[in-house]
Amino acid sequence: MGNYYIPAKYLLSHIVDAEIIIPPFITAKTVELGSKYSPDFVCTPFKYTLGTMIESLEQGASILIQFGGGCRYGYYSELQEQILKDLGYKFELLNLITNGKANIKRIYKMIKRIDKKFNIIKGLYYLYITKNMVKYMDKIDDYVRKNIGFEVNKNSFDNLNKEMLDRFSKVNNPINLYVLYKKYFRKFKKINIKKPKKCLKVGVIGELYTLMEPFSNYYLEKELASFNIEIKRFTNVNYLLFKNKKTIKKALKKSKKYMKYKMGADASSNIYWTKYLCDKKYDGIIHIKSSFCTPEIGSMPIIDKIASNYNVPIIYFSFDANTSEVGIKTRLEAFYDMIEMRRQ
Amino acid sequence: MKIGLPKGLYYYYCKKWIYFFEELGVEVVSFDTNKEILELGNTIATSEMCLSLKIFLGHVAYLKDKCDYILIPKLNYGIKNQMCSNFDCLYDLCNNLLDVKILTFDSKKEIKNFIKIGKELGFKRNQIKKAYLKSSIIYNKELKKLKLENINKLNSSNKKILLVGHSYNIRDKYLNEIIDIIKKYDVEIIYSDLFDDDYYFYLSKDLYWKYSKKNVSSVMYCKEKVDGIVFFTAFPCGLDSLVNELVMRKIDKPYLNLVIDDLDSLAGMETRIESFVDIIEQA
Numbered sequence: 001m002g003n004y005y006i007p008a009k010y011l012l013s014h015i016v017d018a019e020i021i022i023p024p025f026i027t028a029k030t031v032e033l034g035s036k037y038s039p040d041f042v043c044t045p046f047k048y049t050l051g052t053m054i055e056s057l058e059q060g061a062s063i064l065i066q067f068g069g070g071c072r073y074g075y076y077s078e079l080q081e082q083i084l085k086d087l088g089y090k091f092e093l094l095n096l097i098t099n100g101k102a103n104i105k106r107i108y109k110m111i112k113r114i115d116k117k118f119n120i121i122k123g124l125y126y127l128y129i130t131k132n133m134v135k136y137m138d139k140i141d142d143y144v145r146k147n148i149g150f151e152v153n154k155n156s157f158d159n160l161n162k163e164m165l166d167r168f169s170k171v172n173n174p175i176n177l178y179v180l181y182k183k184y185f186r187k188f189k190k191i192n193i194k195k196p197k198k199c200l201k202v203g204v205i206g207e208l209y210t211l212m213e214p215f216s217n218y219y220l221e222k223e224l225a226s227f228n229i230e231i232k233r234f235t236n237v238n239y240l241l242f243k244n245k246k247t248i249k250k251a252l253k254k255s256k257k258y259m260k261y262k263m264g265a266d267a268s269s270n271i272y273w274t275k276y277l278c279d280k281k282y283d284g285i286i287h288i289k290s291s292f293c294t295p296e297i298g299s300m301p302i303i304d305k306i307a308s309n310y311n312v313p314i315i316y317f318s319f320d321a322n323t324s325e326v327g328i329k330t331r332l333e334a335f336y337d338m339i340e341m342r343r344q
Numbered sequence: 345m346k347i348g349l350p351k352g353l354y355y356y357y358c359k360k361w362i363y364f365f366e367e368l369g370v371e372v373v374s375f376d377t378n379k380e381i382l383e384l385g386n387t388i389a390t391s392e393m394c395l396s397l398k399i400f401l402g403h404v405a406y407l408k409d410k411c412d413y414i415l416i417p418k419l420n421y422g423i424k425n426q427m428c429s430n431f432d433c434l435y436d437l438c439n440n441l442l443d444v445k446i447l448t449f450d451s452k453k454e455i456k457n458f459i460k461i462g463k464e465l466g467f468k469r470n471q472i473k474k475a476y477l478k479s480s481i482i483y484n485k486e487l488k489k490l491k492l493e494n495i496n497k498l499n500s501s502n503k504k505i506l507l508v509g510h511s512y513n514i515r516d517k518y519l520n521e522i523i524d525i526i527k528k529y530d531v532e533i534i535y536s537d538l539f540d541d542d543y544y545f546y547l548s549k550d551l552y553w554k555y556s557k558k559n560v561s562s563v564m565y566c567k568e569k570v571d572g573i574v575f576f577t578a579f580p581c582g583l584d585s586l587v588n589e590l591v592m593r594k595i596d597k598p599y600l601n602l603v604i605d606d607l608d609s610l611a612g613m614e615t616r617i618e619s620f621v622d623i624i625e626q627a
Contacts, residue, residue, distance in 0.1 A: 039589040040603070041580035071429055072582050078550050079590045086593060095550065259436045261418045261450065264429025294582040297392045298433030302440050318392070 003137065004212075004237055006165050011130040014172075015123045016115040018063075023056040026215040030055055035321045037083050044290035045073070045209035047321050048216055050080055057089045063114065064093045071265040071295050073209075129174050131242070136181040138236040140164070143188060145233060149225035150199070152192040160187060200339060203277040204233045205270045205303075206288035207296050210319050211235050217288055217317070218325045220332070224286075227336045232282070234273050235266065247272070258302055264295035274303045278310035284339040285314040313339055345465065347447070348411035349374040350403030353396055353431065354419055356511035356537075357555075361415065363479035364458060368467060373411045374403075377518035381406050388441055395519075395578035395605060396512050397430050404438050413447045414438070415461075420451050425554035428583055494538040498569050503624050506566045508536040508559050508588070509576030519578075519604060522613055526574070529621045534570065536562035547594055548587075556587045563591055572598045572624040579605040598623055 005022055012020050024030075026048060034051025053064055066077040077095040084091065094110050097103065111118050140161070148157045164184045171177045202224060210216050212235065224231055239247065248262055251272030258275070262268050270287075277285055285307060289296040300316065307314040315335045317328060347365055349355055351374045365372050375381065377399055385402025393401075407414055416435045419427050435448050447464060449457040455476065462472035498504065505526065513519055514535060526533060536559045543561035544551055551557055563573065573595070577584040592599060600620040602613065 039585050042585045042589075043582075072586055074552065075550060075586050078548055079586050082590055082593050258440060260439070260448070261432060261435060263432045263436070267429070267433065291392065292580050292582065292585075294394075295429040295433075297390065298397075298430055298437060300390060302433075302436055305440050 003161075003165060004134070006169050007130045007133045007137070010133065010169050011126055014126040016111060016118060018114055021056055021059050021061045023052045023059075026052065026213065031321045037087065039079075041292055043072070043292045043294075044216065044320055045213075046076055046080075048209070048213065049076065050083065053080060053084060054087075054089075057084065057091060062091050063110075064091055065096065066093060067096050071293075073265070129171070129177060132174055132177055133168055133171075134241070135238050136177070137165075137168070138238040140181075140185060140188060141236065142233075143185070145221065145231045147191075147193050147195065147230075149228045149230065150193040150195040152194055156191050157188070160184070160191065198343075199228065199230050200284075200336075200343065201230045201232065201282045202284045202286060202339070203273065203282045204231060204286045204288065205235070205273050205277075206286075206317075207290055207293045208235050208240060208266055210288050210290045212237075216290070216319055218319075218328055220286075220288065220317070220328070223329065223332060224336075229336070232277070234269070244269075255306075258306055263299060267295040267299035270296070271299055271302055271306070274306050274314075278306060278312050282312065283343060284335065285312060286335075287314060287316045289316075289318055291318045291320040313342070346371045346373050346411040346413075347465075348372075348404075348407035348414040350400055350407060350414065350416070351375060351377060352400035352403050352516070353434065353512050354417060356515050357419060358415075358417065360479055360483040363482045364475055367475035367478050368462065368465070368471065370465065373407060375406065377403070377516050379518070382518065392580075394430065394581055396510070396516075396581075399516065399518070400434065400512075401437070401441070404444060405442055408442060408444050413445050413465075415447045417448060417457070418450050421554050422452075424552055425557075426552050427554060428581075430582075491538045494535055497532045497534050498566065500532045502530060502532050503572075503621075504532045504534060504566075504570040505624070506534045506536060506562065506570045506573045507576060508563060508573060508591075510555055510559075510581075510584075511537040513578050513604075514576055521610065522602065522604065522617075523576070525610070525614055525617050526621070531621065531624070534562075534566060539565060548590060551587070553583050553587070556583050560587065560591060563595065567595060567597065570597070571627060572600070572620065574620070575599060575601045577601070577603050579603050598627065 009020055009022060030051035031047060032051070033054050034047035034049070038047045038050055049066070056064070066080065074097065077093055081093045094107070095103070096107060144157050144161065151157055167180055168177065171180060204211065204221070211233065214221065221231055247269050251268045252259065252262060255272045255275045259268060259271055274285060287300070287303060304314065313335070315331065317331070347370055349362065349372055355374070362372055381402040382399055383402070384405050385398040385400070388401045388405055389398040404414060404416070416438055418435055419431050421427070435446065438444060439446060447461055449460055451457060458476045459469065459472050462475070507514055507523065514523065514537065523533070537555070539558055539562040541557035541561050543564035544557040546564050547560050551560060575584070575588050575592070577588060588601065592601070598620070600616065602616070
């Protein structure tokens with residue numbers, strides 16, 4: 001998912017003595033492989049992850065790692081394991097989260113089996129650094145997203161981001177990491193940008209995987225930046241792993257008028273964010289999800305109602321493995337024209 | 345006073361409430377699903393919602409002017425026994441989309457909910473407790489009887505088919521037209537929703553959906569005793585897309601996967617069921 005493979009690789013390479021294979025970036029071939037072996041009406045992230053798994057198995061991986069989530073994402077790993085075994089691969093699949101909680105016992109056993117010299121204190125130490133790394137990455141990403149549409153020299157943000165991630169992956173203590181983060185934040189702020197005072201602002205909400213994996217939404221954020229739009233996105237790994245419960249509690253409190261009970265996955269957070277974006281007078285909202293995403297389908301009519309109450313334009317994108325890229329571009333352009341005309 | 349119970353989704357898991365309201369002398373209004381209700385649901389629902397949710401919304405809209413309150417609970421059995429995420433948004437969907445008066449509760453503690461709803465309707469605590477106890481006795485008796493009947497079918501000498509599906513699909517009067525086709529043949533149908541969830545662990549360790557557990561354990565229990573399995577799914581059911589696929593990959597019995605969207609033409613289904621029954625009878 002995006003650049004998050006760097007902290008993940010960092011953590012694993014420091015705590016276990018094993019070779020870590022980074023799967024190749026998702027391409028059309030990955031998606032094709034995944035869709036070929038997936039059930040009929042499963043949601044799209046299943047196809048993407050299955051495709052990635054097949055590709056990394058072909059590169060020689062013997063242990064795969066899968067997370068779990070609040071919707072049917074939690075059940076992915078068991079079916080994927082069966083499908084891959086039916087295809088004749090030999091491997092072990094480690095599911096980190098079961099029943100909504102991290103399965104610490106299972107993780108510990110697995111790590112012990114991979115590396116007998118595993119030291120738990122060392123593991124916790126690097127886990128702490130990784131946690132901070134993700135936090136800093138998300139903070140910088142948030143700044144980048146707001147300003148990348150207005151850069152004077154092309155790719156200056158991207159290049160600096162790459163340089164920063166490269167330096168991040170070589171640190172070995174938390175203080176060092178913090179110093180680096182501060183240094184690069186200053187550098188990011190020094191990048192030349194040409195930002196008008198009243199630029200267009202758009203909030204991006206929706207289902208987590210499609211939001212965070214740039215290939216699966218056809219680089220929608222890049223496309224938006226090319227229109228000179230400031231982008232606000234809430235979903236990131238820091239939110240998913242550490243702030244999820246807090247946000248949902250806050251969401252239920254702040255948007256009482258529209259929702260009473262907690263909904264599956266990020267649906268309740270999305271409803272709250274819609275209200276937040278409307279309150280802050282954003283020019284438009286973009287809702288992205290993969291097709292057949294059940295929690296989001298349930299929340300969409302409510303989001304629609306809030307947006308129409310506040311009179312804020314909203315557009316829905318539903319991505320599947322074979323959505324046409326051109327169609328999405330056209331709709332996005334039309335949406336941009338519309339919000340620009342409303343501004344005037 | 346009239347209370348509307350929409351006959352979809354949660355209805356089949358909250359049958360105790362019907363007896364409860366009867367004991368209290370409150371009139372219960374609910375209709376069987378028909379074409380009108382499905383079409384009404386189609387106009388309210390978005391295109392990607394599953395068929396069962398469309399039917400449910402249709403029911404609520406249909407009941408709108410025919411009763412004083414509509415009961416829409418949030419079923420919540422903890423994190424290890426989750427419901428489909430559609431169940432979580434039922435109340436908020438109906439509250440936002442349709443202008444109806446709703447009675448609601450979060451189903452964590454059973455007796456508390458009965459008392460809460462009873463008080464909202466203006467009954468006294470004693471009355472409510474009495475009605476609750478009576479309704480539980482009637483409900484438990486009936487459930488026991490149905491379960492026994494269902495398991496006894498396994499001893500029959502006819503060919504046996506296990507029908508795997510969620511209660512709100514296999515018990516729905518309108519979707520039942522497809523099951524009626526199977527009934528025409530000389531086979532016993534065993535329903536998966538009348539089993540306990542004791543055996544799912546042998547097939548899947550991580551399973552966390554309450555009612556999928558029942559389906560999987562019914563398959564594990566009946567695997568050797570039945571001649572064929574029919575999976576009955578509404579399009580696009582999130583749970584069944586994963587769980588049924590896993591079950592199909594792990595068992596070695598003849599099976600038929602019926603996915604229903606709209607009931608416009610039954611001819612295709614009829615042919616598939618006919619050929620499936622042929623396979624079973626020859627085996």
